Amino acid sequence: MKDIQPTWPQTLLIVGLGSIFILCCYILSRSYGSWGAVSWGVLAILALSGMGFLAVVFLLYLRPRYGNMAFPLFVGFVVFHLIIVAVLWRIGLPG
Amino acid sequence: MIFPRKESRPKGGKAPFIFRAKALPLLTIPLLTLLFISFQLLSSPALGAGEGAPSFDWPARGEVINPFRPASGSYGAGGHAGIDISLSVGTRVAASAPGRVSFAGRTPVGTCVSLVHQGGFKTTYVSLEAAAVSRGDEVGRGEMVGWSDGSSDRSSSRPHLHFGMFLNGQAVDPLPFLQGALLDPGECLFLGPWEDKAAADAYFRRHDQGGFIGWIGRGLKSIGGAVTGLCKGALHVMGEGLVSAWKGVSAAFKAVGGGFKWFYNRCIQPWLEPVCRGIAGFFKWAFSNRYVQALVAGLAAALVICLAVAGAVLLFGISLATAIAAAVIGSIAAIGYAFYYACTSGDSFSFTSCFLSSLAVGGAAAASTLLFAYITPFISAGWAKIGLAGFAKSFLIHGCADSVIYAAFCLITGREVSPMGMLASFLLGGLLGSVGKLFTTGLYAEGTVQTLAAGWLSSGGSFFSGETAARVSTYIGALAVNYAEKAAYTFFCGCTGFLADVVIRALTGGVPSLMESILSFGGGLLAGSLAFSAGGEGLSGFLARLTRGRLRLSSDLSKALLGKSFVKGLKKGLNEFLRRLTGGGGGREEGVASPEIGGDG
Numbered sequence: 235m236k237d238i239q240p241t242w243p244q245t246l247l248i249v250g251l252g253s254i255f256i257l258c259c260y261i262l263s264r265s266y267g268s269w270g271a272v273s274w275g276v277l278a279i280l281a282l283s284g285m286g287f288l289a290v291v292f293l294l295y296l297r298p299r300y301g302n303m304a305f306p307l308f309v310g311f312v313v314f315h316l317i318i319v320a321v322l323w324r325i326g327l328p329g
Numbered sequence: 330m331i332f333p334r335k336e337s338r339p340k341g342g343k344a345p346f347i348f349r350a351k352a353l354p355l356l357t358i359p360l361l362t363l364l365f366i367s368f369q370l371l372s373s374p375a376l377g378a379g380e381g382a383p384s385f386d387w388p389a390r391g392e393v394i395n396p397f398r399p400a401s402g403s404y405g406a407g408g409h410a411g412i413d414i415s416l417s418v419g420t421r422v423a424a425s426a427p428g429r430v431s432f433a434g435r436t437p438v439g440t441c442v443s444l445v446h447q448g449g450f451k452t453t454y455v456s457l458e459a460a461a462v463s464r465g466d467e468v469g470r471g472e473m474v475g476w477s478d479g480s481s482d483r484s485s486s487r488p489h490l491h492f493g494m495f496l497n498g499q500a501v502d503p504l505p506f507l508q509g510a511l512l513d514p515g516e517c518l519f520l521g522p523w524e525d526k527a528a529a530d531a532y533f534r535r536h537d538q539g540g541f542i543g544w545i546g547r548g549l550k551s552i553g554g555a556v557t558g559l560c561k562g563a564l565h566v567m568g569e570g571l572v573s574a575w576k577g578v579s580a581a582f583k584a585v586g587g588g589f590k591w592f593y594n595r596c597i598q599p600w601l602e603p604v605c606r607g608i609a610g611f612f613k614w615a616f617s618n619r620y621v622q623a624l625v626a627g628l629a630a631a632l633v634i635c636l637a638v639a640g641a642v643l644l645f646g647i648s649l650a651t652a653i654a655a656a657v658i659g660s661i662a663a664i665g666y667a668f669y670y671a672c673t674s675g676d677s678f679s680f681t682s683c684f685l686s687s688l689a690v691g692g693a694a695a696a697s698t699l700l701f702a703y704i705t706p707f708i709s710a711g712w713a714k715i716g717l718a719g720f721a722k723s724f725l726i727h728g729c730a731d732s733v734i735y736a737a738f739c740l741i742t743g744r745e746v747s748p749m750g751m752l753a754s755f756l757l758g759g760l761l762g763s764v765g766k767l768f769t770t771g772l773y774a775e776g777t778v779q780t781l782a783a784g785w786l787s788s789g790g791s792f793f794s795g796e797t798a799a800r801v802s803t804y805i806g807a808l809a810v811n812y813a814e815k816a817a818y819t820f821f822c823g824c825t826g827f828l829a830d831v832v833i834r835a836l837t838g839g840v841p842s843l844m845e846s847i848l849s850f851g852g853g854l855l856a857g858s859l860a861f862s863a864g865g866e867g868l869s870g871f872l873a874r875l876t877r878g879r880l881r882l883s884s885d886l887s888k889a890l891l892g893k894s895f896v897k898g899l900k901k902g903l904n905e906f907l908r909r910l911t912g913g914g915g916g917r918e919e920g921v922a923s924p925e926i927g928g929d930g
Contacts, residue, residue, distance in 0.1 A: 264746075318754070
């Protein structure tokens with residue numbers, strides 16, 4: 235393991251892509267099924283931002299630090315946060 | 330002899346002096362008669378045997394299984410008029426002494442023979458199989474009178490001969506006569522050695538009792554018996570005294586107890602009982618309130634947590650400050666959750682559930698505190714490595730990841746994305762992720778484990794000795810170095826299995842199942858373990874180990890094979906695509922001879 239931290243621009247890129255994804259989710263969750271062209275566009279942005287978020291997390295945050303072990307750790311990263319959100323969901327706080 | 334021989338004297342006239350002098354002893358006759366009568370009244374009837382009484386022999390030899398007992402009631406009730414001699418069937422029964430048969434025949438208790446002897450004696454032989462004599466026969470000593478029938482009766486359970494002896498019609502014990510104790514009837518009337526020295530000598534000689542010395546001995550024995558009796562009496566008196574004293578003490582205690590009882594009944598009970606009832610009623614009323622029950626449950630859970638923390642201190646040598654912090658935090662959490670439970674449970678409040686849930690929450694809080702105290706060195710080392718900037722970046726990235734996942738969850742499940750939910754997931758994910766990063770960074774930092782081990786060694790009061798702790802630390806460190814990476818890999822393989830299960834379930838609309846998710850996680854763990862069994866080289870390593878190194882898939886070879894296959898396939902596919910596009914049979918021109926070439930045309 236190397237002591238490599240993402241730079242601030244890289245961090246902001248990760249957070250920015252995540253924020254776009256969250257914003258798209260926010261918009262779509264309030265469209266109440268009225269799917270127009272705009273919604274499809276938002277969905278496309280959502281997909282791109284989501285994949286981009288995962289990619290930059292892997293490429294800019296985990297891979298420089300963990301090298302060849304980055305992918306398993308990436309899976310662990312996702313599972314770990316899934317569990318946290320699932321616990322919160324179970325508690326009922328987000329809903 | 331008690332009856333002196335009569336001397337003849339001339340009739341009429343004054344008796345000469347010699348006769349008067351000789352008559353003086355005759356004055357003792359009335360006195361001796363009186364003495365004899367009183368002696369007879371006080372003694373056994375055998376002692377009144379008449380002149381010429383015979384000696385008696387055993388009618389048959391056997392064990393005396395039931396002795397003579399004088400009658401204690403009317404008509405011989407309670408007694409046994411004779412002795413029972415154990416005999417087998419058909420044993421010969423002989424006359425005990427010469428005599429005349431006065432009876433021979435059957436009676437309600439069996440065949441019986443009675444003999445009359447000199448001196449007023451009479452013997453009976455009962456329970457005979459048959460009589461060998463008849464009434465009026467004269468029998469001699471030892472002459473057979475019959476055979477034993479081997480029967481038993483209520484006096485003795487074993488087969489026996491009942492042998493009875495009567496003197497002047499009164500039942501006497503035959504045993505002394507059979508044992509030769511009273512062979513001479515004159516001895517029956519013997520009163521003392523001063524009367525007739527020759528008789529006394531004969532008596533002592535017969536009974537082999539040592540003559541006069543023996544008589545002295547018996548006197549001493551009598552004195553000893555008297556002293557013994559005196560001692561017994563004294564002991565008896567002492568015992569009686571002790572018993573009386575004990576009774577007195579008991580009575581005193583009883584009196585004191587009665588006094589206390591009276592005092593209690595009169596002075597204490599009138600006010601104590603209402604007070605106790607009041608206290609019990611108060612507690613009953615108070616405990617019916619669920620908040621009071623929650624307080625009790627929380628306090629009980631806090632007590633258990635404090636005991637557990639004390640045990641952890643003894644076992645692991647935790648510092649006192651850490652232990653106090655863990656106990657306080659755990660207790661506060663337990664009591665607080667107990668009240669939270671009481672507030673939210675309503676009428677479904679259960680003391681047991683309240684206690685258990687409080688215990689769980691408080692225990693988790695205390696354990697977290699202890700754990701935090703343990704990982705503090707790692708976090709400190711991690712902070713030294715990455716600093717505030719690294720912590721902030723990790724916080725942002727991990728928090729953003731949680732918010733992303735939360736938003737995706739909302740979108741998938743058709744719920745609105747809530748700002749509060751996003752904030753909560755962002756904060757929690759960011760906090761846990763950044764702290765986790767601090768911890769892992771500190772864990773891998775150089776010298777952290779050694780520092781921890783040194784702290785452990787210096788903690789003192791540990792369950793382990795210093796040497797053992799050093800060994801354990803070294804061993805755990807070696808394990809961590811060797812297997813931490815592999816363990817992490819297999820764990821992430823398990824997580825992959827779990828994630829795959831979640832994804833497939835989400836895509837197919839399946840219902841979440843904890844057990845199946847755990848199984849998926851286990852499957853991932855197994856796959857990871859198998860991969861590491863191949864030396865951590867994946868499929869290539871597996872094949873190499875399987876073929877003992879003959880076949881090894883290097884990455885270059887894989888790329889070459891893949892590239893070649895891909896290029897070849899692409900070329901072939903492109904040719905086919907072009908052939909179809911042009912509508913020709915370009916593909917077939919190579920291998921199939923055209924009918925126009927070399928054909929008829």
